Amino acid sequence: MKVVIKEDAAGVARYGADLFRDQLQRKPDSVLGLATGSTPFSLYRLLIESNQRGEISFARATSFNLDEYMDLPPEHPQSYWHFMQKHLFAHIDIDPARTHVPPGNAVDPISACNDYERAIQAAGGIDIQLLGIGRNGHIGFNEPTSCLTSRTRVKTLTRETIDDNARFFAAGEPQPHLSITMGIGTIMEARLVVLLATGESKASAIKAMVEGPVSAWCPASALQMHPATVVIVDRAAAGALSDPDFFLHIEAENQALLARLKARSHA
């Protein structure tokens, strides 16, 4: 996996947004895997601005969201459907009929999960999958001990995740304890994975993902087996890595190579 260390969260969002912008400019009918949470927020703002400047269009794109709480009505302010409408879909030219969020209120969630998987396949698979990471190394709602080849399914949230997400709910308001999430096997089939993490609270999860063994105890570590994963972190989230300078050196060399190839192609 490629690890890119940026000075701050703004740099992380810019690097990630550039990857999505390149993807959409290269393939306007891209299938986008999208995520929620506080980390993607700034990246979405940059993509909205780029769309509004006419640099990119979502008009032919299709999107599939990573996860959703179960038993929250879509209009609930904390549903991921609502998050996506508020923080991205309402501000870009994507066709609402081509956006998909896991069906947290399905009457038959099991068959709805299978339908979700089939819809992703029918769209041609995901071209670029955005991820955040939980403090315990979860991706989507694939909590520790998740099967590393799992598919879209109902998952129970750990106490840690429920506690971490409590900040978004009113005091005493009942919180969802179940979710529907793309599986790790589903995520691993994306052609490109872009994982963003910022802040010291993610440092141990990033270390376990990048340097630790591939283990269901850190679901994100499965990405060590993915052929095209870019991990973009700020200095704080990189703070537990054994040798951050190693990744800074590799990225500098990578950028120099890209510049040389670009100059040659324009010669």
Ligand SMILES: N[C@@H]1[C@@H](O)[C@H](O)[C@@H](COP(=O)(O)O)O[C@@H]1O
């Ligand atoms: N299901 C979501 C994940 O998809 C997200 O990556 C994680 C971290 O969110 P944040 O970016 O707010 O730290 O929170 C939730 O658990």
